[in-house]
Amino acid sequence: MRRLFGSVRSRATLAATLVVAVALIAAGVAVLLSLRSNLVGQAGSQAERTARSVATDLAVGKPYDELSLDEDEEPVQIVDEHGTLVAASQDLQRISGTGTGEVKPRSQPSAPASAQEGAEENGESDDDADDSGSTLEPGEIDKDTTFTNGSAAIDGESADYRFAAVKVEVDGKGELTVYAGAPLSAEQGAVRTAQTVMLIGFPLLLGVVAGVTWLVTRRALRPVEGIRTEMAAITASEDLARRVPVPDTHDEIARLARTTNETLSALETSVERQRRFVADASHELRSPIASLRTQLEVGAEHAELLDLEGAVEDTVRLQRLAADLLLLARLDAGERPADARFDLGALAREEAERRRGVTVDAEAVEVAGSRGQLGRVLANLLDNAQRHARSAVAVSVRQSTGPDGSHAVLTVTDDGSGVPESDRERVFERFVRLDDARSRDDGGAGLGLAIARDVAVRHGGTLTVRDAPEGGALFELRLPLAR
Structure with a gap:
């Protein structure tokens, strides 16, 4: 399992499938709720039309036995203000969710004459009795409709219904x-x-999404493989x-x-x-090691033939070369200069x-870094200038301000033959000596200018x-000024 989901392809497929699954579930729930709400609303509107149609017949004074309660084969009840069923659909066998569970109307006995006469003697009329607990005028239908859910059985068939309740004030009732x-x-079937x-x-x-994602990620990740x-x-x-390979x-x-190829090139x-x-x-x-060994071996056999000065020169040359190699190694290792x-x-x-033979024209310019390393740069530049100059070497230090800011500028010039334009970058490579310098064989190893540029950078x-x-x-050596 860990190996299966350890690849980007597997994780991308799983993530895409989960996202689509969540979206589908949310959309499905929203669709079902919307569908149910719309269909329930339609059923409620149908029930309200039927209830108001019956209420209209009652408002105009139609008796109960002339009401059309069985035309649509839907349950209809008429309940008085005391909760007594006074009329209902003929084939209604069971009902719930309305004001009463009764399905057979009760008979309405007429009021005794003495009671009617007593009411008249007391100054009461039918209108006064009817208006005792109602806010509606006789013949008026309430504008508000109440909706409930319930069930009913008509002619042996049971079903769920949306009921609408409408109030109407009937004269004398x-x-x-x-x-x-x-x-x-319809709502239940559609849902x-x-x-x-x-x-x-x-x-x-979801299977299609997972398959397509698997194939697409495979195609997309093929260059990575x-x-x-x-x-x-x-x-x-x-x-x-x-x-x-670089994809198109x-x-x-x-x-x-x-x-990656640029990194490989730099690494190469x-x-x-x-x-x-x-x-x-x-x-x-x-x-220098071979020369020094030869002189020592000759001196060991014939002490009078030992070239002591030559041995010292070779030793100094070897020491300087070792110091240069050590400094280059530290620079290559990323050693940060002092501040x-x-x-x-x-x-x-x-x-x-x-x-x-060196003239100097230097103004005070403050920089930050390693004084020893920058002193080494200046020494290497002067050694190189004196090695190639005919008679004069000059050093100058000044402050320069340009588009890229203020800098300290140190220049070392000589009156020699100069550096050919084609070799002006090559002279800063390690162990590179131009032909005339190589022919002079003055002990240089071709590291001085390489060290100077590395330190400057x-x-x-x-x-x-x-x-x-x-x-x-x-x-020309350019350095940022000390902040």
Whole structure:
């Protein structure tokens, strides 16, 4: 069971079926209530018409035996103000839900003459007696109708009825109440038919909804299964050059496939970069280690031939390379720079004073970050400039305000041959050295500019290179000002 409902397809089908089931049940209940209300209302209207027709005959003075109570074969009762049945349908055998359960009228004895005379002597008239408990005038029919539900048996057939009760004031008979019924068989039959249709149709409709949802979700999720299968194959083969299929749609699944492929591309680039890094690091480490080992082995056999200065140079070169690799590893691991505030101009002046032939023009500009890492950036830029300059290296620091806000701008220029436009991005890659730098073999490993750009990016800045106005290369470091 857990495995069955553990898929998106199963859960979507179940959810859609439940939603439709709830909607169908609510709609079915509303339809049944509305249908029943309408049919009951129609039965009530029919019963009211019959009751008012009989009340009209009574109001005009028709005697009970001339009333048409059996024309529609529906139950009719006439009850006086004392609750006594005075007239009823001829074949009525049983009734409930009206004012009385009697089905046979009682005979109405005439009043004794002495009683009538006594009433006249006392000043009472028939009109006074009739008006004693009624609010209606003789011959007046009450505008209000009372409805009740009940049952009746006529000529051996029992049924449920909707009864309408109408009051009428009859001269000489007082206030009479006419009860007339209309059968509820149509309402009951329609409700039963609707219930039967719903009991049969709703399960079939739910089955159709479940089947359609199952097929639609299967079609919709087919690309997801293709993505999952391809990702499993990529994981098994470790071939990051493969890509997941992108469906020919413009929905979330297509965007997921494109994002997955972008992630795979970034992962492939990162892995390839890591492989090149390891290979280049091994190559760069091999040279100073081999040179140092050779000198030590020669010195062990022939102490007078030991090149101590060369051994120290190789050791320093190895130490610097190890420090560069360690810094790159920390940067790749996402190490966040410190949040210290310091003067970038003062830092530039300190670095320039340690070197010969470097001029500095630096104003006070405050930035935030790691003073040590940004000092390393400046040192690497100066090393690169001095390595390629003919005679002059200049450093400047200023504050610049542009459309993207205020920044601290540090530039390092030299009067060398500059950087070709085609190599202005390539020089910031790791272990990359242009031909003339490589031929000079001054110990550089091609990591200085790569480290400088990585540190600049970690501090929210940029590092670019372009031609200097007086010739040579101009490296520009832009950093956000300290807040």
